[in-house]
Each structure stands twice: as structure tokens, then as C-alpha cells.
Amino acid sequence: MLDVGRHPNIKLMAYSEVEEVNGEVGNFRVKIKRKARYVNEDKCTGCGACSEKCPTVVPDAFNEGLSTRKAIYTWFAQGIPSTHTIDTEHCRQFQGKKCGICQKVCQADAVEYDQKDKFVELSVGAIVVATGYEVFNPNRIPEYGYKEIDNVVTAIEFERLLSASGPTGGHLYRPSDLKVKEEVPALEKSLKKLSKALERFEKKYGQKSEEFYKALGKEEQGNDPDKAKWAEAYEQKEEVSKRLSEYKAILEKMDVAKKLAFIQCVGSRDIRFYPFCSGYCCMHSIKEAIIANEHEPETNSVIFGMDIRAVGKGFEEYKIRGADHSSITYVRGRVAEIIQLPDKTPVVVYEDTMERVVREEPFDLVILATACVPNKGTKELAGILGIELDRFGFFRTTQANPVDTTRPGIFVCGCADSPMDIPESVAQASAAAARAAQVIVETEMKKAS
Amino acid sequence: MAGKKKKEFEELRIGVFICDCGSNIAGHLDCKAVTEYAATLPGVVFAKENLYTCSEAGILEIQEAIKKHKLNRVVVASCSPRTHQPLFQNSCKSAGLNPYLFEMVNIRDQCSWVHMQDRENATRKAMDLVRMAVARAAFLEPQQDIESPLTPRVGVIGGGSAGLSAAEGLSRMGLEVVLVEKNKELGGLLRNLHKVAPEGVDASERLEGLIQDVSSRPNVKIFTGAELKSLDGYVGNYVMNIRDGEGQTVKESVGCLVIAIGAIPLVQKGLFGHDGKRVITQMELEPILKKGKFDAKRVVMIQCAGARGDERSYCSRICCMIAVKNAMFIKKLSPDTEIRILYRDMQMYGTEKEKMLWEARGEGIRFEVYDPAHPPEVGDKAVRLRQPLLGREIEFAYDLVVLSTPLVAREDASELSQLLRVPMDQNGFFLEAHAKLRPLDFAADGIFLAGSCRYPATYDEARSQGLGAAARVGTILFKDKLVTSAIVAEINPETCVGCMGCLQMCPYGAISYDQERKICQVNEILCKGCGCCAATCPSESASLRGFKPQQLMSQIRAVMEG
Ligand SMILES: Cc1cc2nc3c(=O)[nH]c(=O)nc-3n(C[C@H](O)[C@H](O)[C@H](O)COP(=O)(O)OP(=O)(O)OC[C@H]3O[C@@H](n4cnc5c(N)ncnc54)[C@H](O)[C@@H]3O)c2cc1C
Ligand SMILES: Cc1cc2nc3c(=O)[nH]c(=O)nc-3n(C[C@H](O)[C@H](O)[C@H](O)COP(=O)(O)OP(=O)(O)OC[C@H]3O[C@@H](n4cnc5c(N)ncnc54)[C@H](O)[C@@H]3O)c2cc1C
Ligand code: SF4
Ligand code: SF4
Ligand code: SF4
Ligand code: SF4
DSSP: OHHHHHOTTOOOOOSEEEEEEEEETTEEEEEEEEOOOSBOTTTOOOOOHHHHHOOOEEEOTTTTTSSEEESEEOSSTTOSSOOOEEOTTTOTTTTTSSOOHHHHHOTTOOBOTTOOOEEEEEEESOEEEOOOEEEOOGGGOGGGOBTTBTTEEEHHHHHHHHOTTSTTTTOOBOHHHHHHHHHHHHHHHHHHHHHHHHHHHHHHHTSOHHHHHHHHHHSOOSSSHHHHHHHHHHHHHHHHHHHHHHHHHHHHHOOBOOEEEEEEEESSSOTTSOOSOOSSHHHHHHHHHHHHHHHOTTOEEEEEESSOOOOSTTHHHHHHHHHHHSOEEEEESOEEEEEEOTTSOEEEEEEETTTTEEEEEEOSEEEEEEOEEEOTTHHHHHHHHTOOBOTTSSBOOOSSSTTBOSSTTEEEOGGGTSOOOHHHHHHHHHHHHHHHHHHHHHHHHHHHO | OTTHHHHTTSOOOEEEEEEOTTTTTTTTSOHHHHHHHHHTSTTEEEEEEESOTTSHHHHHHHHHHHHHTTOSEEEEEESOHHHHHHHHHHHHHHTTOOGGGEEEEETIIIIIITTTTOHHHHHHHHHHHHHHHHHHHHTOOOOOOEEEEOOOEEEEEOOSHHHHHHHHHHHHTTOEEEEEOSSSSSOGGGGGOSEETTTTEEHHHHHHHHHHHHHTOTTEEEESSOEEEEEEEETTEEEEEEEOTTSOEEEEEESEEEEOOOEEEOOOTTGGGOOSSSEEEHHHHHHHHHHTOOOOSEEEEETTTTSSSSSOOSOOSSHHHHHHHHHHHHHHHOTTOEEEEEESSOOOOSHHHHHHHHHHHHTTOEEEEOOTTSOOEEOSSEEEEEETTTTEEEEEEOSEEEEOOOEEEOTTHHHHHHHHTOOBOTTSOBOOSBTTTBTTBOSSTTEEEOGGGTSOOOHHHHHHHHHHHHHHHHHHHTSSEEEEOSOOEEEOTTTOOOOOHHHHHOTTOOEEEETTTTEEEEOTTTOOOOOHHHHHOTTSOEEETTSOHHHHHHHHHHHHHO
């Protein structure tokens, strides 16, 4: 990333989109929309003073919403360029409220609220499409209870939980516990408020709230609105402190997740959704299980899959190592359903195809290996570029020319072509670079002759 | 070295720039105090605190100070050298200061970040680091980047799908190619195949176009029945010694090499009763299918024959696809033939292969999983299998058993590996520089790899890798000359005793032994400046420019002074 950022022959246009492509191989004209960041890229040094002071807190999409960021932000700490960007949907200034804090704190004078989208036109000889993929939304499989069951997460969310720079600093707490932990301060605040209110009533009437409330049962209720309020506040306080002590009890017992279930082919190899195999997800589940075990050696993982597709260099060996040294068990079979116990423990219901029985097994955390599917923008981009898609919705290529799209001079690589892992993507990227270089060289030669 | 003699008497004029990085550094340590402290250090004639040293204003300040205060050393204390050193060095260079007289300290990661809660100690540590940098800067010497010429020609070893694709790619990128194929004919494994899955076109059709394209290119020189016998030189300037088809030795100069010698499908007599007649491999099945006549009525295919076991632990990636392809083709030739595929995991990764699997099932091809602890047994008439799903033994009578055997590394790959000085993995496949991010590079500069000699690959993967390797070559040979860092090792010929300790340590093969003078020598182009040799040398003859004992000791002494 860094090398790309500072290479003299590479002009990086982040936060930009292709709007229009004209011309032909060797001589394309590409119109690009450079979306306004509201921060001057040349002036911003990426120091982060602005986001430190920005008062608006927003869920962080990079951490899959598992943590927060500010309305002026970078996508992630090591992002290139390190320029900050204002999220106008949340920024107070743009929402018509008073703020302007970031402009004040920015010592580089880089914040420009009046910046507009810009359009630039480029002349290029060839185009490489590397727009990647997105993951399948497991909401479409209601049996897996994603978003309903707190402790069912996608592999991407899980990777953020595992990451040392992620929202939990790499500690694998269950999302249900994290939710509880997050609510405690608010509850404590409300408890304090309620206690203060009760104190006021107690002072006014010279009676302990508890006694007042006990006596209230016998007396006529609700005649005095003031006392009705007192009673209400007392009830609320009781409720809140009960919940708080429950939560505290949960937090006291809170431990990292140690028994993990990985469910493979979520949305892949499934004619209801995507018939193809996403290629890399068996391996990322193994990787994640191994890392979890490195973080906490007591971790046990079960990987539920139809086949474990460990087909790359060293992958089969890695898979075996996972079983031998990282307490991974591979179970052949499809998971039918995930249910939740009252204590938020998810239970995996599956058919053990080797033993031919249906089993139910509780886990601390269930991780869904969701399919690699075409990006939402793929169709639109195909239209802009004038290239075809294949029957799965990825950019069409042929075996004879695996990185050529249907339009001469436009090439594709990585998951935009079809699901594949990083080494395959990198090799293809080089292939696309070679094809693009050929176009340039051949165009120059034609011009010369 | 020019300018070296006057060095000793030159007055030291060090400039130190301390970056606040907005509040990123200044928020957690006292940059002003660090700057004041820096000004008191020996040799420092100028010290300045910047809001952002890397901003345009900051850079300008450095450049002006170099001129105004006649600085002959510059130290910047800011963020990570990984991200910012090149910027600062180039800025020094354009202000007329040799970029090797620049020194950088990271007081962001190492001070303000890690000691965020401890302002006092963070400040003290920043002072220590700056003192060390200044001490080292005093002993820095100007260096010139090393430049060497490049030969815009490429040697491609192996003329299969990957090698041909590389040759095509390179030639179309305007580079000359020398293609060396061991066989009498080009084409590799594909020459003996019937159809190529998943598209199902004839292998010969797929191959002919490619061979014709490559053979007709004026800038491709092809040697068939030939072998690379030895290789001299280094990146940009290799000389290949080729034994050509007539047995003559030919010398060819090339700047880079692409290795694409493929792999071979395992044939092992006796493996699951292999006899080449009733028990054959997929490779042996291909020519039978090519003939178009097929009369076996009961076929059993056994996956992972010789793979994923004790002897060979890896999965060969492509043999599941080959089995499904051939099973489907048998069905086409002889629809009433019963086919069973005994497998462990069907490795039909990706879009098209998985689709083949659905279709094969639809055509009535049966898939039976087996447990490696109880592998199938091939008897005279039937294959016996303990079916884990049913929990009992079943028998499949057969006319033909087809073994899906893995691709294994060529025996002569190890010879080539020694000759090129590139590593192999435990399975005899070539080992790339980085499994994820540099799949087509060797660690050695200027040599690349593609196709099944790296790891079993399908045709399209081999082709992508061949083209990809061409692009990797382009990153070196599309330049006018090779420029490498001056931070390389040197060996003092006066004191070297020729023990060859360094030669054994050098991971880049940059050290050679001079038979005549009986000493070791460093090839500056190959040297990556890792310093292994300097650390090893018992007579302190090997040293690394920019990291000489004096330069390092000055730093160590400076930290002790604190
Ligand atoms: C949970 C998980 C774990 C994984 N772990 C591993 C692993 O350990 N090892 C491994 O090898 N692989 C792993 N993978 C697979 C890996 O993510 C992919 O192989 C790789 O990201 C593919 O790279 P790509 O460049 O093709 O696509 P992407 O990484 O998706 O990059 C595409 C880029 O294009 C941009 N883009 C999209 N549309 C447009 C547009 N219209 N205009 C401009 N830009 C656009 C996107 O913003 C994005 O930056 C994992 C995948 C997942 C989901
Ligand atoms: C039975 C079978 C069926 C297959 N079916 C399919 C299929 O349907 N679809 C598909 O996509 N793929 C298929 N493949 C895979 C396909 O064959 C490979 O992807 C492809 O051959 C890899 O090309 P390569 O250039 O890496 O290696 P190879 O094709 O093996 O070519 C290597 C070349 O290097 C030469 N060589 C070796 N050593 C030296 C040396 N020292 N010096 C000079 N030259 C040397 C060899 O003679 C050979 O010509 C099949 C493979 C097998 C075994
Ligand atoms: S906008 Fe200003 S304050 Fe924000 S990161 Fe950039 S330079 Fe720093
Ligand atoms: S890689 Fe594994 S988990 Fe992913 S779709 Fe393929 S078989 Fe399923
Ligand atoms: S590709 Fe299939 S047959 Fe070949 S080793 Fe892997 S699992 Fe076994
Ligand atoms: S510094 Fe490293 S690469 Fe250079 S010669 Fe010494 S051991 Fe080899």
C-alpha cells in the first residue's frame, strides 16, 4: 500500500469513482468523479487532531460497526492516503448545527467545508478493473439467526474482534457480553439520577423512599401527583438497580469465548443463493481458529463444512496443523439451524453426515463464513465500462485469456473476476499489469510506424 | 570514494528538526524541550521544532536551513522512517546534501505512542534517541547509489502453458525472449491432454494458438531439446550457458529469468494396484479418451492416490477437477458406464469447477466419501470401501480403476534450484519470496517463477502466472539502468583471511570467494545490506556501509551517556 502511495508512476485517486469511459483500446478517455472530502488532500498531514476533537461519534464501518469513529475520519489508521474525510451525513456542520471544531483545531488549515465534487478526465491506454467483492448478507438465511442472536457473527466481524488493533484489542469477548458492558455506564448514570430524585423527595417529605413505597400499598394511590412521581421514580430505581446487578454478575463471569463454531459455505454452494464455491473461506476459518487458539490456548474450534477446501500451497499442511496443535475439529455436514439459550449461548443444530444423526451442540461464539459475491456496484460499472458479466455476476473472462474482459484494453483481476485468495489475486494482478503494458507498448509502436 | 579524504577535517554542522506532528507527538511529550536539548548536542548548529516537518513548509525549512546554515548532516525526529525517510532524503538531495548524510529517529511510535500516559519519560526517551541519532550522524559518510546497466532480454526456462504465456507476454511488452525447452517440442503437459476443463475445448486447440503465436514472434528465440547448464552474473546482467538441441553450448545474455518447468503427474507402480492396464492414472486415461473409444462399463476413480498422506502431505489442487472432467467425458462417450468417484474432499473451488460438480452429480456420477484411515482396497475384481456414512463395507465391481494422482516436482528441479541458487519447499516445488504477497518472485532479484513448478495449477492459473511473471520482469527491465542502495557490505581485502564465514551466512548469495587472492568479495548489486556478513566476520573485515562499527558504537556510547 505504502509503495503504491509513494511510487512516482502511480497517481492514487482514493475516494473517487469512474463516471464515463470513451474511446478505445490504446486511447481511452475516462471521466472520474473525485468526491469531496471537505479536507484538502495536499494540506492535510493526517495528524488526526481533528478527529480527536470532533464531537460526533459514529459506528466504525471498518470495524464492522463493532467500535466507533468520528465524523471526520480516516478509513483505518494505516490507510493511504492518510488524508481525513468528513462524513457529511453525520457531521454537525453539514447537518445544519453549529460546530466547525475541526476547522479550528486543524493547524494545517486543511478543512474546507465548501469543497465540491470534482471531475477530472484522464487519457489512458488500458484499464484494469480490481473492484473486488463483498460478502453475502447472512440475514438471508433466517435459520442462522444472524443479528437476532448476538453471539453469531460473520467472519469479517470475527477478524475485527481478533485483531490487536480492533475494537476489543484482540480479546475475544462475546458480543452479548460486550453489549452488556456497553450498557452499564448508561445504567449507572440513570441510577445516579434516580437516586438523586429520590433524595429530593425524601428530604421534602422526611421519609425514606422504601418506607414511603411500602406504606403506599395500603394507602390510596395516585391522589397526589407528586407522590405518584416519587413512587414511579422508586420503581424505576429498583428496576434499574436490579438490571445493573444482573449485568454486573454477567460481567463478573465474563470470559473470552473459548468454544467456537465455524460454519462454512454460508450463501455459497447453495442453489438458493450462490451455487459457486468462494474458494478462500475454508482457509480463513482455519486461520481464524488458529489465531484464536494462539490468543487463548484453551480455545477449541469446530469447523462445519461439506468439504474442507485446502487447495493452495501449504494449505493442507496448515489444516492438519490446525487439528494437531490448535484444537480444531473438522465436522462434515451442513448446519441446519442455530438457536439461542436464555443465557445467550448459541446452539448449533447439525446433521453429522458421518454418523447420520442430528446433533445439538452449544458454543460460545458462532462464526459464519459468508460467500464472496459480486459487489453491488458491479453491474453499473460493467455498464460504464461496456463489458459483460458472467452468469455469476462477476466480470466475464475466458480460460484462454484469464484477465481479458469482453472489451479490448480492459482487464480484470482478483475477486472482481471470481472468488480467489490473496496469492491468486496478486498473481492475476500482475497478469493484468502485463496485458495493460502490452497494450501501451503496442500502441506506441503503432504510433511510431 | 571521492570526497573521503577531506572529510576528516570538515567541520560538523548538524541540523536537527523535531516534529510536533500536530498534537500527535507534541501532545504527549515536550517537543520544545527536546529541541532545546538537541541544540546543545555536539556538532549541532541548528535545531528547530516544526508543526509538521513533512508538510511543504517543513520541507522548505529543512532545505533553507541546509543552505543558510551550511548544514552537512540532517537529523529529523518524527514518525516512521518506513513512510517518511525517502521523502526527507530526497528533500536533502534536492537541497544539495548527499541523502546518505540524513538520519531519522522515530519519536512518534517509540515515544509519544508507547508512552502516551508518561509525558516526562516520553520526553526523556526522545532526548536519548535524538542524542543517539546526532552521535551517529557525526560519523555518516556520503554515498553514491550504485548504478549498473540492464540487458533488456529475458530467459524463460520451460515451454509449457506457463512458460509460453510468459514468453508471449514479454515479447508483446517489447522485450526479447530466449525460451529454453528441455523437450523436443513445446507445450508441456497439455500436449498429452484430451480436453481442458472447465470450458472443455481440445487441449491441442488451446495449445496450438499459443505455440504459433510465440514461435512466430521475431523477438523470441526458441531452443528445444535444450537445457540451461549454468548461470553466471547477476540481476540485469545474467549469462545463460545453454546446451542446445545439437549438444552445443550457447551463451545468451539476459537481464532476468522466468522459471516455468512444470511438474509431473505421479505414476507409481503398485499404488492401489496400479498396473497401467486395469488400474491406471488420470494422465494415462487422457490419451484413451482422446482416441474416442471407451468400453469399460464400471469405472471407479480414487482421489488423493499418493497425496494427502504420510509420504506426500500436500493436496495437488487440480486432480479433483481432472477426475470430474474425465468422468463427465466418459459419460459422454459411453452414457451407460457407471462411474464412482471415491474422495476425501472434492476440491472444486471457485465458480466454474463447483458448477462442474453439480452437473456431474446431475449426470448420475456417484460420489462416495472415504476416510483416509480406511482407504479403499483395490482387489482383482472389485474395490472395497468402508463407507463411513453407512458404517459398513461395500464393494464396487470394476472394469477400470482410475487413480487421481498428484502432480509432483520434477526430479531435476533440485539441480536447477542449485544452479540458480533459488530455494525449494519440502515437496520439491520452488519457494517464492512471500507466499501471499510475492507469489511469482524468488527472493533473489531478477528471477521469477510461474506455473506448476511453484505449485500445481490449472491451465488458466498457469497462464495468469506466466503473464504475471512477465509483468514482474517489466518492473526491472522497463528501466534504463538498475539503481540500488549504497548501503551494502564491503570486505577489507587487507584483513580478510578468507575463512568464508560470511559467504555461508549471506542469504542473497552476494559473496564469492576469490581463488587467486584467497579472500571473499561482495557483489554490490546482489547485496541487500542485511549485515549478516559483518556480524559474522571474525576479523572484522566485513562491514556494512552506513552501519560501520564506528557509526554503531557512537550510537551505543551516546545512549550510555544519558
Ligand atoms: C473474513 C475474510 C478473511 C480472509 N482472509 C484471507 C486470508 O487470510 N488470506 C487470503 O489469501 N485471503 C483472505 N481473504 C480473501 C481476500 O480478502 C481476497 O482474496 C482479496 O481481498 C481479494 O482482493 P481484491 O483486490 O480482488 O478485492 P478487494 O480486497 O475487495 O478490493 C477491492 C477494492 O476495490 C474498491 N472498489 C470497489 N468498487 C469500486 C469502484 N466502483 N470504483 C473504485 N473502487 C472500487 C474497494 O473499495 C476495494 O478497496 C479473506 C476474505 C474474508 C472475507
Ligand atoms: C491428467 C491431467 C489433466 C489435466 N487437465 C486439465 C484441465 O482439464 N484443465 C486445466 O486447466 N488444467 C489441466 N491440467 C493441468 C495442466 O496440465 C497444467 O496446468 C499445465 O500443464 C501447467 O503448465 P506449466 O507450464 O506450469 O507446466 P508444464 O505443462 O508441465 O510445462 C513445463 C515445461 O517445462 C519443460 N521443462 C521441464 N524441465 C525443464 C528444464 N530443466 N529446462 C527446460 N525445460 C524444462 C517441460 O518439458 C515442459 O514442456 C491437467 C493436468 C494433468 C496432469
Ligand atoms: S484535517 Fe487537519 S487536523 Fe485533520 S488530520 Fe488533516 S491536518 Fe490533521
Ligand atoms: S471455500 Fe470452503 S467455505 Fe468457502 S464456499 Fe468453498 S467449500 Fe464453502
Ligand atoms: S485435488 Fe482432490 S484428488 Fe487431488 S490431492 Fe487434492 S483432494 Fe486429493
Ligand atoms: S550485507 Fe547481507 S546481503 Fe550483503 S553481502 Fe553481507 S550478508 Fe550478503
